[in-house]
Amino acid sequence: MRLDVILRVTTKLILPFMLLFAVYVQFHGDYGPGGGFQAGTIAAAGFILYGLIFGLPAMMRFVPAAIVEALIPLGVLIFAGVGVYSMLNGGNFLDYSHLEHDPVHGQEWGVFLVELGVFITVSSTMIAIFYAFAGRGRGE
Amino acid sequence: MLQHLPVLQVMVPLFGALVAALSRRPGPSWLVMTAASWIALAISVTLMHQVLTGGVISYHIGGWDPSLGIEYRVDVFSALILVLVSGIAAVSAPFAHRSVASEIPEDRIAWFYTMYLLALTGLLGIAITGDAFNAFVFLEVSSLSSYALIALGRDRRALVAAYQYLILGTIGATFYVIGVGFLYVTTGTLNLGLIGERLAAVESTRPVLTALAFITVGISLKLALFPLHVWLPNAYAYAPSTATVFLAATATKVAIYLFVRYLFTVFGDRFVFAELPIQQVLIVLSVAAIFGAGAVAIFQSDVKRMFAYSSVAQIGYITLGIAIATQTGLTGGIVHVINHGLIKGALFMALGAVALQVRHCHIEELAGLGQKMPLTMSALVVAGLGLIGVPGTVGFISKWYLIVASFEVGWWWLAVLIVASSLLTVVYVGRVVEAVWFREPSEVARGAREAPLSMLIPMWLLAGATVFFGIDANLTAGIAAKAAAALLGSPG
Amino acid sequence: MIDVFSELASHYNQYITVFLMVAGLYIVIARGNMVKKLVGLSLFQTSVYLLYISPAKIVGGTAPIVDPRFAVYSNPLPHVLILTAIVVGIATLALGLALVVRINEAYGSIEEDEIFERDQDH
Numbered sequence A: 001m002r003l004d005v006i007l008r009v010t011t012k013l014i015l016p017f018m019l020l021f022a023v024y025v026q027f028h029g030d031y032g033p034g035g036g037f038q039a040g041t042i043a044a045a046g047f048i049l050y051g052l053i054f055g056l057p058a059m060m061r062f063v064p065a066a067i068v069e070a071l072i073p074l075g076v077l078i079f080a081g082v083g084v085y086s087m088l089n090g091g092n093f094l095d096y097s098h099l100e101h102d103p104v105h106g107q108e109w110g111v112f113l114v115e116l117g118v119f120i121t122v123s124s125t126m127i128a129i130f131y132a133f134a135g136r137g138r139g140e
Numbered sequence B: 001m002l003q004h005l006p007v008l009q010v011m012v013p014l015f016g017a018l019v020a021a022l023s024r025r026p027g028p029s030w031l032v033m034t035a036a037s038w039i040a041l042a043i044s045v046t047l048m049h050q051v052l053t054g055g056v057i058s059y060h061i062g063g064w065d066p067s068l069g070i071e072y073r074v075d076v077f078s079a080l081i082l083v084l085v086s087g088i089a090a091v092s093a094p095f096a097h098r099s100v101a102s103e104i105p106e107d108r109i110a111w112f113y114t115m116y117l118l119a120l121t122g123l124l125g126i127a128i129t130g131d132a133f134n135a136f137v138f139l140e141v142s143s144l145s146s147y148a149l150i151a152l153g154r155d156r157r158a159l160v161a162a163y164q165y166l167i168l169g170t171i172g173a174t175f176y177v178i179g180v181g182f183l184y185v186t187t188g189t190l191n192l193g194l195i196g197e198r199l200a201a202v203e204s205t206r207p208v209l210t211a212l213a214f215i216t217v218g219i220s221l222k223l224a225l226f227p228l229h230v231w232l233p234n235a236y237a238y239a240p241s242t243a244t245v246f247l248a249a250t251a252t253k254v255a256i257y258l259f260v261r262y263l264f265t266v267f268g269d270r271f272v273f274a275e276l277p278i279q280q281v282l283i284v285l286s287v288a289a290i291f292g293a294g295a296v297a298i299f300q301s302d303v304k305r306m307f308a309y310s311s312v313a314q315i316g317y318i319t320l321g322i323a324i325a326t327q328t329g330l331t332g333g334i335v336h337v338i339n340h341g342l343i344k345g346a347l348f349m350a351l352g353a354v355a356l357q358v359r360h361c362h363i364e365e366l367a368g369l370g371q372k373m374p375l376t377m378s379a380l381v382v383a384g385l386g387l388i389g390v391p392g393t394v395g396f397i398s399k400w401y402l403i404v405a406s407f408e409v410g411w412w413w414l415a416v417l418i419v420a421s422s423l424l425t426v427v428y429v430g431r432v433v434e435a436v437w438f439r440e441p442s443e444v445a446r447g448a449r450e451a452p453l454s455m456l457i458p459m460w461l462l463a464g465a466t467v468f469f470g471i472d473a474n475l476t477a478g479i480a481a482k483a484a485a486a487l488l489g490s491p492g
Numbered sequence C: 001m002i003d004v005f006s007e008l009a010s011h012y013n014q015y016i017t018v019f020l021m022v023a024g025l026y027i028v029i030a031r032g033n034m035v036k037k038l039v040g041l042s043l044f045q046t047s048v049y050l051l052y053i054s055p056a057k058i059v060g061g062t063a064p065i066v067d068p069r070f071a072v073y074s075n076p077l078p079h080v081l082i083l084t085a086i087v088v089g090i091a092t093l094a095l096g097l098a099l100v101v102r103i104n105e106a107y108g109s110i111e112e113d114e115i116f117e118r119d120q121d122h
Helices: A002-027 A036-054 A056-062 A065-088 A103-134 B002-022 B026-054 B076-103 B106-128 B132-151 B157-187 B192-199 B206-223 B231-238 B241-275 B278-298 B303-324 B327-357 B374-388 B394-408 B412-437 B453-471 B474-488 C002-010 C012-030 C034-056 C077-107 C112-120
Strands: B057-060 B071-074
Touching: A002 A036, A002 A103, A036 A056, A036 A103, A036 C077, A056 A103, A065 A103, A065 B002, A103 C077, B002 B026, B002 B057, B002 B071, B002 B106, B026 B057, B026 B071, B026 B076, B026 B106, B026 B474, B071 B076, B071 B106, B071 B192, B076 B106, B076 B241, B076 B327, B076 B453, B076 B474, B106 B132, B106 B241, B132 B157, B132 B192, B132 B231, B132 B241, B132 C077, B157 B192, B157 B206, B157 B231, B157 C012, B157 C034, B157 C077, B157 C112, B192 B241, B206 B241, B231 B241, B231 B303, B241 B278, B241 B303, B241 B327, B241 B474, B278 B303, B278 B412, B303 B327, B303 B394, B303 B412, B327 B374, B327 B394, B327 B453, B327 B474, B374 B394, B374 B412, B374 B453, B394 B412, B394 B453, B394 B474, C002 C012, C012 C034, C034 C077, C077 C112
Parallel strands: none
Antiparallel strands: B057 B071
């Protein structure tokens, strides 16, 4: 009983920092270890921690299963969309230099958008895997 | 847009997979699958035309130079595999409609088509990429979606088959990655063509030979070379019929493409045939596959498993052609890649049409089906004749090339073995034909009706192709000969 | 004798790689429990990550971010390749575990020999 209170309070304190750390790792992939995949797993771990402590129904109200299943293709679409957009602008597929008016900005935007797509797909995939495993054997 | 075709070849099925995942209902996802596979076929035929008239196509992803970035490289052999894979997918699309609707629960049909299109993406990607690690990524994309496809089968043994395939396939892919790691450490690049060029200047050959050994074993697990074929019979027998049609005709062939690409373009004669006894090992294993798997096929009572073992035997023919490694031998191996794809596609489509009405494909339950489903069973007989290698079918063309090649290098005993193995094929195909056409209808066969038109047309398209290309082999054998010449003449 | 130890010490990363590789493969082959096989598979894949990353560190090299003060950089390409390989490994593990859960529901066991027996009765 008392342990339950400790876990719940600690989770509520830690969760915002976990998500903040995920966003930090996401944006600092250029200059240090990080990027889309790492940030996606940290963000998903935050949500999953919430689900572990407060129960699966509470987590599913927060992040409905339908939204998670729709986000997975969305991230890949963003990635592939960046590639197609650079194709339409005259370069080859995923040629970031052709995204913007000059190559340097193009490279920055390209990497940013691509990592965003990876972040969305990875975090929603991790949450979807958790939903798939945790939702079994509960009288379904 | 024409210059971007290599990338579109992979992107169109990928987009199709994403759209199929977003659309949850069976109807729209089937439409997306059909559209994606037909567009992919159009792109691959255009690429083949471009390669035949204009030479090798090279596409730099991201605009990066090939030594730094990923290059998509299309030559005759790649274009051939692209046409085969997308062709089988396009022909299976109408077949899949009724077959999938009857075998997969309705809420999972959209996911089935998503996995199907992802497998198509992966297989097309392996055939078109010129980067070693990119080939691993596409290999795993196609393999993981194949595991999911197989696991969707009706029988609970499909789950165990998918699990066994997962373990063995992942070990194979990891061996491949280890090999690529050694190659990267010795040459400093991941581009297949550049590795081939730089390997000529390498002094210490031990890492290169290690890489060759790891890559050979890894890819052999994927192409089900005897004795690493253990996953194949269960996986093909218990998978849904559409998955079996697609995977049996394409998955191992693309692994063979990767194998040939490494043996001839990357490593070349010096390493493969002079320093390591790969030729002898391949010949022994191929003959063992042909006779061993053929013998086991005779004793199977489940017809799907019987033809799965037959696939292992036919892959032995292909690797035999590769091992002989002369112009004729390699042509025989490559042309059998196409021919076997056509034959097995037609065979498993016929069995899929049977599975629509009869739940299990046991040989007792198939008795007498020839009277109730004459068109389907005739397609099965035609494809079976192709397996045996009767003159007038594509099987004869492949075996002809192999026999001529064995005489050219002076191994007349090999030619005798090839002819003798056809007798084994006669036995198991004969068992099925005898049961289907010459017995009284069984309990379940009595209630069977002819397969729907959406299944008959693709089945007869493939079965007719096995006869058409057996009589006039100029197209298939001609392109295979060009591919073989390009591979044998490549540097390294 | 001292040569053996100096060899071991200077190439310790490669010896660890080989040890993990063989240990992982042994677990896959020798254990019949399906989850243990997946654990062995993950161990085997981890050894491959080490195989790629340990040559990537160049002696005297700094982090691979262009800076006018440094001339020698560590190689970033193997790290990128291994990120991809780790993702592939996770996807494989997730798929394998999902299959094990379904097999457990269908057969009631995750030991390979028990599943084999139950299939023989069919």
